[in-house]
Amino acid sequence: xxxxxxxxxxxxxxxxxxxxxxxxxxxxxxxxxxxxxxxxxxxxxxxxxxxxxxxxxxxxxxxxxxxxxxxxxxxxxxxxxxxxxxxxxxxxxxxxxxxxxxxxxxxxxxxxxxxxxxxxxxxxxxxxxxxxxxxxxxxxxxxxxxxxxxxxxxxxxxxxxxxxxxxxxxxxxxxxxxxxxxxxxxxxxxxxxxxxxxxxxxxxxxxxxxxxxxxxxxxxxxxxxxxxxxxxxxxxxxxxxxxxxxxxxxxxxxxxxxxxxxxxxxxxxxxxxxxxxxxxxxxxxxxxxxxxxxxxxxxxxxxxxxxxxxxxxxxxxxxxxxxxxxxxxxxxxxxxxxxxxxxxxxxxxxxxxxxxxxxxxxxxxxxxx
Numbered sequence: 001x002x003x004x005x006x007x008x009x010x011x012x013x014x015x016x017x018x019x020x021x022x023x024x025x026x027x028x029x030x031x032x033x034x035x036x037x038x039x040x041x042x043x044x045x046x047x048x049x050x051x052x053x054x055x056x057x058x059x060x061x062x063x064x065x066x067x068x069x070x071x072x073x074x075x076x077x078x079x080x081x082x083x084x085x086x087x088x089x090x091x092x093x094x095x096x097x098x099x100x101x102x103x104x105x106x107x108x109x110x111x112x113x114x115x116x117x118x119x120x121x122x123x124x125x126x127x128x129x130x131x132x133x134x135x136x137x138x139x140x141x142x143x144x145x146x147x148x149x150x151x152x153x154x155x156x157x158x159x160x161x162x163x164x165x166x167x168x169x170x171x172x173x174x175x176x177x178x179x180x181x182x183x184x185x186x187x188x189x190x191x192x193x194x195x196x197x198x199x200x201x202x203x204x205x206x207x208x209x210x211x212x213x214x215x216x217x218x219x220x221x222x223x224x225x226x227x228x229x230x231x232x233x234x235x236x237x238x239x240x241x242x243x244x245x246x247x248x249x250x251x252x253x254x255x256x257x258x259x260x261x262x263x264x265x266x267x268x269x270x271x272x273x274x275x276x277x278x279x280x281x282x283x284x285x286x287x288x289x290x291x292x293x294x295x296x297x298x299x300x301x302x303x304x305x306x307x308x309x310x311x312x313x314x315x316x317x318x319x320x321x322x323x324x325x326x327x328x329x330x331x332x333x334x335x336x337x338x339x340x341x342x343x344x345x346x347x348x349x350x351x352x353x354x355x356x357x358x359x360x361x362x363x364x365x366x367x368x369x
Contacts (some may be wrong), residue, residue, distance in 0.1 A: 065325040089156020156311035176245030201243035252283030292352035
């Protein structure tokens with residue numbers, strides 16, 4: 001060991017002060033921590049036995065209707081019997097494989113993002129998500145591919161929720177990026193237009209956006225022109241989401257400072273090449289948590305499409321709960337909805353954590369070299 005590697009010795013008074021303050025902090029926090037753990041243990045001991053009994057021990061998993069369920073436990077037979085409808089809506093049974101493709105597509109992309117690293121993984125995930133709007137629409141619609149045509153009125157369930165959330169995000173991503181660049185532009189007209197667009201769409205509640213898209217926009221179309229409600233709702237959700245993404249991207253671009261752009265210009269880069277090769281990649285990397293946070297919020301906000309008559313996952317569960325054969329099972333239905341939404345949001349949060357971990361590891365590798 002050399003002299004340079006020997007840690008400096010603290011003065012006695014500093015050492016004593018640091019140790020004593022640390023012990024005082026532990027003594028002050030210990031009782032509070034013990035009380036909290038004791039309270040949690042009491043709460044678990046009070047709730048868990050009845051919860052386990054209701055959800056598992058006394059639960060009914062197979063029944064034809066409500067009368068076949070044990071009233072002392074959960075009636076999960078309701079979920080089991082309606083699971084295909086919860087997943088695929090009113091899709092024809094023989095065509096549900098197409099809805100399954102549209103449902104599994106983005107989930108598989110996220111699973112690849114969470115899996116072992118390999119060369120080209122980021123490009124594969126990005127390409128799969130970028131191709132989803134066109135690919136999933138063709139698979140679900142069917143007619144352009146020579147399959148049986150299925151109208152958007154028959155789409156629903158978790159397939160509808162995943163489709164709306166994924167398509168809206170993929171389409172809003174480039175729009176939000178352009179809006180962020182426009183808001184930072186040196187051209188006053190472009191900057192004002194981008195700012196007004198962002199502030200107007202961010203200032204409207206999503207329910208109002210959906211009503212405007214589905215109810216008011218058709219009045220502005222030429223007579224005889226009809227668009228599916230799903231298409232109109234997607235336009236509104238996409239523009240709404242793009243306004244939030246624009247502010248996320250703008251924060252990332254502002255964090256770079258002017259030095260990056262000036263250095264790029266000094267090296268002969270044009271405005272667009274500097275943005276594409278230097279500034280935008282760094283900005284996106286810096287705001288990955290904000291982007292994933294917007295994705296999680298968007299996924300949960302897709303439930304608002306029920307106000308315009310679209311049968312997303314939550315709305316189709318609401319319709320199933322109203323079935324006379326399964327009346328009184330709202331608790332089981334909404335618990336199932338909550339678990340499914342939590343699982344999807346947790347998966348998205350793990351993807352964000354994995355991306356941040358990969359970025360940190362890459363930065364540490366670059367620092368060592």
